[in-house]
Amino acid sequence: MTTTRDVSATTPAASAVEVRGLRTVLNGKVIFDGIDLDIARGRVTAIMGPSGTGKTTLLRHVTGQLAPDAGSVRVDGENVPTLSRAKLFALREKIGYLFQNSALLTDFTVFENVAFPLRQHLRLPEELVRTIVLTRLQAVGLRGAAHLMPAELSGGMARRVALARAIVRDPSLMIYDEPFVGLDPIALNQVLKLIRTLNDTLGITSILVAHEFAAVRRVADHVYLIAGGKVAAQGHPDELAERDSPWTRQFFGGEADGPVPFQYPARDYATDLGFPEARR
Amino acid sequence: MSLPRRPSVVAESLAQLGSAGLFLFGILAAIPRSLRHFQETVRQVWFVGAMSLVIVMTCGLFVGMVLSLQLYYTLSIFGGTAALGTVVALSLFRELGPVVTALLFAGRAGTSVTAEIGLMRATDQLSAMEMMAVDPMAYVVAPRFIAGILAMPLLVCVFNALGILGAHLVGVSWLGLDNGTFWGNMTASVDVWKDVVNGVVKSTVFGAVIALIATFQGYTTPPTSEGVAYATTRTVVSSSIVVLALDFVMTAFLM
Numbered sequence A: 001m002t003t004t005r006d007v008s009a010t011t012p013a014a015s016a017v018e019v020r021g022l023r024t025v026l027n028g029k030v031i032f033d034g035i036d037l038d039i040a041r042g043r044v045t046a047i048m049g050p051s052g053t054g055k056t057t058l059l060r061h062v063t064g065q066l067a068p069d070a071g072s073v074r075v076d077g078e079n080v081p082t083l084s085r086a087k088l089f090a091l092r093e094k095i096g097y098l099f100q101n102s103a104l105l106t107d108f109t110v111f112e113n114v115a116f117p118l119r120q121h122l123r124l125p126e127e128l129v130r131t132i133v134l135t136r137l138q139a140v141g142l143r144g145a146a147h148l149m150p151a152e153l154s155g156g157m158a159r160r161v162a163l164a165r166a167i168v169r170d171p172s173l174m175i176y177d178e179p180f181v182g183l184d185p186i187a188l189n190q191v192l193k194l195i196r197t198l199n200d201t202l203g204i205t206s207i208l209v210a211h212e213f214a215a216v217r218r219v220a221d222h223v224y225l226i227a228g229g230k231v232a233a234q235g236h237p238d239e240l241a242e243r244d245s246p247w248t249r250q251f252f253g254g255e256a257d258g259p260v261p262f263q264y265p266a267r268d269y270a271t272d273l274g275f276p277e278a279r280r
Numbered sequence B: 001m002s003l004p005r006r007p008s009v010v011a012e013s014l015a016q017l018g019s020a021g022l023f024l025f026g027i028l029a030a031i032p033r034s035l036r037h038f039q040e041t042v043r044q045v046w047f048v049g050a051m052s053l054v055i056v057m058t059c060g061l062f063v064g065m066v067l068s069l070q071l072y073y074t075l076s077i078f079g080g081t082a083a084l085g086t087v088v089a090l091s092l093f094r095e096l097g098p099v100v101t102a103l104l105f106a107g108r109a110g111t112s113v114t115a116e117i118g119l120m121r122a123t124d125q126l127s128a129m130e131m132m133a134v135d136p137m138a139y140v141v142a143p144r145f146i147a148g149i150l151a152m153p154l155l156v157c158v159f160n161a162l163g164i165l166g167a168h169l170v171g172v173s174w175l176g177l178d179n180g181t182f183w184g185n186m187t188a189s190v191d192v193w194k195d196v197v198n199g200v201v202k203s204t205v206f207g208a209v210i211a212l213i214a215t216f217q218g219y220t221t222p223p224t225s226e227g228v229a230y231a232t233t234r235t236v237v238s239s240s241i242v243v244l245a246l247d248f249v250m251t252a253f254l255m
Helices: A055-062 A085-092 A110-121 A126-139 A155-167 A185-202 A213-219 A237-242 A246-253 B009-048 B050-077 B081-122 B125-131 B136-174 B179-189 B192-219 B225-254
Strands: A015-026 A029-040 A044-048 A070-075 A095-098 A173-177 A205-209 A222-227 A230-235
Touching: A015 A055, A015 A205, A029 A055, A029 A070, A029 A205, A029 A222, A029 A230, A044 A055, A044 A185, A044 A213, A055 A070, A055 A173, A055 A205, A085 A095, A095 A155, A095 B125, A110 A126, A110 A155, A126 A155, A155 A173, A155 A185, A173 A185, A185 A205, A185 A213, A213 A237, A222 A237, A222 A246, A230 A237, A230 A246, A237 A246, B009 B050, B009 B081, B009 B136, B009 B192, B050 B081, B050 B136, B081 B125, B081 B136, B081 B179, B081 B192, B081 B225, B125 B136, B136 B179, B136 B192, B192 B225
Parallel strands: A044 A205, A044 A222, A095 A173, A173 A205
Antiparallel strands: A015 A029, A015 A070, A222 A230
């Protein structure tokens, strides 16, 4: 597998996505508290962090699905929150997005799902559409499942179909939200290869949200670890794994104790169970 | 700690009304773009129109039959059974056809549209379309709105035809009213513009209102199973109330 391994900090000019002073408050909870990020062009950048830390929310900011309370999110130099709907849709035509829950169109077959973006935006001969769709399905190992309906697929298969759909128009920016969930080791290996190959051969930029550090380590050039509304750490995955900071030690070591609380904020445990005397 | 004050029912209803108004503008703006998805509109006309035919035809037949039976009994008290065809036709064309079909349409097609769009919202299909730069208002909502407007008048015509057939079956074939009297009095009394077309105009408005309510409820539903269930119920309740209220207003203006 060919990998680009450069741990140097990226300059804004080399950034496909540039986030500055991003602040987001959802339902009274501060998700981001003025974070800065640069997603280097042509690289695979992973966003990691504890559950509920706002990784998917960050992707929603990048794709204009959610406006931030403050700060800027620039994709290819365009400030996403200020774009008109028409310009936002024009930008999204260059983005491939793999949803966390696949989000396949349930009334369409696998083939029709993958063909959907082509048919909506391009007037291609049906024979060409068929060829493109089958090559993408072949890449994710599901050419033989082209006739199946989404309800007939397993979670992992649905994710691979969604991946085929996301890459069908050769986007310049690929966003993967939890691409490894539900994949068996064979499919995981193939998806990792696919992400890397797509990135390197087509020269695209990839953003990857994942929890599986072993998988991320194999594919990512740069990792941002987000926790507590801030960038807790960043760098090359190998370097991060060896870095001795409380954040990386807890997250990559999977420890319950550390700066990231395992428990959601709650009242005292004994009091909640009705044993206040246990506290004395 | 004091709980935050919940907005009153009136405030919530007004907010919903305002949102629905903005949603309608959104649909109207999306209609030109939805013409690109003409096949989808045809599919929706089939789905909300043709698939509602069985219930509309069955109900039309029975409504006509029971109407004929009741009216024959009432008219016979005054010796006016000859007017049976006229009264049945005017009742169906002016009121019963549009209103009963609208209520059936809300129950059969409106609920399925709400549930379908609501589930698309809950399973991120609408978000996926947006991410593929496909506008759900143009691809999902507008075709269903147009389908509602096109299907309702057609369904009302079918309902009326079956209603008159049912009335004929009971009045002429069963109770022995003269066939010529039944049809002759009916055709002499029913005015195409004043009675038939007014009914079609009503049904078109009802179709638009039901389609608006159904798509709005589905599109704005919370993405949970409970949210979809409530949205589906709201579609039937709101549509029924609005149809009956609008019927009164339109009747007052069209008479």
